[in-house]
Amino acid sequence: MMVKFDDNTAVDFLVIGGGGAGAIVAKELSAAGFQVIVLDQGPYLHEEDFRHDELKTKDIWNPPPNIGQPTLVNDHSLQPNTFRKTPNETAKVKPFAQYGRCIGGGTVHFTGNYWRFHEIDFIERSRWGAVEGAGLADWPITYADLEPFYTKAEWDLGVSGLAGASPFDPPRSKPYPLPPMPVKSSGVLLERGARKLGWHPFPAPLAILSQPYRGRAACGHCGFCESFGCEWGAKSSTLATVIPMAEKTGRCEIRPDSYVRKISTDKGGRVDGVIYFDSHKQEHFQKAKSVVVCCNGSETPRLLLMSKSNLFPQGLANSSGLVGKYFMVDQGSMAVGTFEHPMGEYKSVRVTRIVHDFYDSDPKRGFYGGGGMDARFEGYPISFALNGLPPGTPRWGAGFKKTLSENFTRTVNVFSHTTCLPVESNSISLDPGLKDAWGLPATRVTYKTHAEDFKTLEFFTQRSLELLDAAGAIQKWSYPEGDKTAAVHLLGTCRMGNDPKSSVVNKDHRAHDVPNLFIVDGSSFVTSGRNQPTCTIQALAYRAADRMAQAAKNGGIATPA
């Protein structure tokens, strides 16, 4: 049934990356009548490929020995990173950036947290002012511009939640399509603690179906959400939602195992296709009239930098020199508590209640930064036994076994999800020496946490401990905040803006330098929000696709000669 295009057919839109953003762009554009090809590095997996098998996830990451098999994410043995904290250092090999590497991308294995940005997330620079050592800036769009597309995402994909339950929520034009998921013990404890403290807990919005929706089954509460693919199709990944819709149009080809190494341009500086490796490492040239880059905040700038040419000596779309700069990551803190009774927290979805009382920055706190909090059980049997026990627990023997047996069903983690300041020297670049298994330059990550971000983390650690106390924890602990050693939310590296000198794409996601090149993913972010980016990435994708379709229909996209 699926359409198959020839390499020599210049399709209307070639989308690189079929993940959280790219799959939406592909579906919207093919539904609007355009021919679309999606090229993705990763495999095309299906529900029957997903297993309850903890050895086949990222969570068993361990210093050697390490027998975890990353099946849904990038494999650093094939695509290594190098890492350094500051530009003066020589980067050393280290697994740092992690991303979903299959059709559906990170939405296949994500937790499903689906927070809209608030109005303030788009205007932090004008509200807060400058922060020393950071490039805080306003977005070129507002919450009101994006609101219709948040609603579209929630209804198209299927999101469970309770509109109006949070006094901090921004205005919305429609309620959630599905009621919230049933509350778990962690949610009940969060509610009890938060109310005691005068906070305002509310049901977590989740991209997981609480009831059957548009031909898909409701969640069966099997518990294998975060890090796993959903066997039920109840998680609203793009794999379970818009990918089948795109294929049904008969105008969209999903081409997995296709690793793009260069975006090609013609003599006029317009994109005319891409060079990619197939699963046998054979090179192909696929023609296209327009290209949409939707890889992620790490692979997108890497591909643009690898696409340098005589016309674009700094890399494609990089006249500003900002491709790869202002790299932002998932910042957040964790505190842990144990409770008297068994909670069966390994069942069902991870998060059922959240708190947004400290979302906004508050000058009274004395530093920039804010965030949200949730309560969950962060573990599966193996990862919990390796990393989840209280400090001071014996590492082996009867004492170890006793604590492991008692705590597995009695532990709650309080997470905060916080702001990450955009800092120009934090970046994704090409490593000058190291190559990946295809002979392409490895990603070099430069990242150092800003001092204000550390203050924010410490603030939230204290709030989390208070919450555990108020909820009646019998034991609680936290970990000191240190430097980031890995990142899973990769943001900000092709920031959007109105000025071509200080941004990479315009407010419609078109590259300032290349008229038929678009970039839509976490790299478009100007500021980080509160470390729950998927909802906004997807709203941006719906909006960008809408703008692209209009421009193409009006002849507004200059295509190659």
Add this chain to the structure above:
Amino acid sequence: MTPVDASRRQFVLTSLSGLGSVWFATRWPAILAAQQQAQAAEPGKFQFFSPEQAANVEAIAAQIIPTTDTPGAREARVVYFIDRVLVTLDKPSQPKYVEGLKDLHSKVQGLFPGAGEFSSLTSDQQIRVLTAIEKTEFFEYVRYHTIVGFLANPEYGGNYKETGWKVIGFESDMHFEPPFGYYDAEENKAQSNDGQI
């Protein structure tokens, strides 16, 4: 999973309301097939360890997760898991075991001159030996493999009959219904009582 279990689950799942039941009826057999965890074959020959090495590794594992009022690493057949991963997923760790077991032998002789193998020591003596080597890389490897073997899917050769999962209170199932645990059950009850008043 026995056929009775399978048909019970089929019943539970197909009796769910609405569209879900149609979805399950058409797709559950495929899911079941994919999820069924082939139980490890009955223990037979070791593929990597000699019988003597296996006895020593099993004895270490049984001190890391001992048999107490509940089963431990021995009952979960963790040594079979370790033997298998050393020839499959974790070949690079082979030399650590070969060297580590030699060093263990020396340590045993040093602490208990004239004693035989580690596995033949009393439990107290074994704990003394392991306490003396607990900071070594070898011990870290055995600890990691023991924990993983105790709790990984049984198809990898350990966690025999889901022993490890039962010890920690983890139920392996494809479907649960609320309430999931103590506090949400308590909350649901409180709410329904409120309703009656």
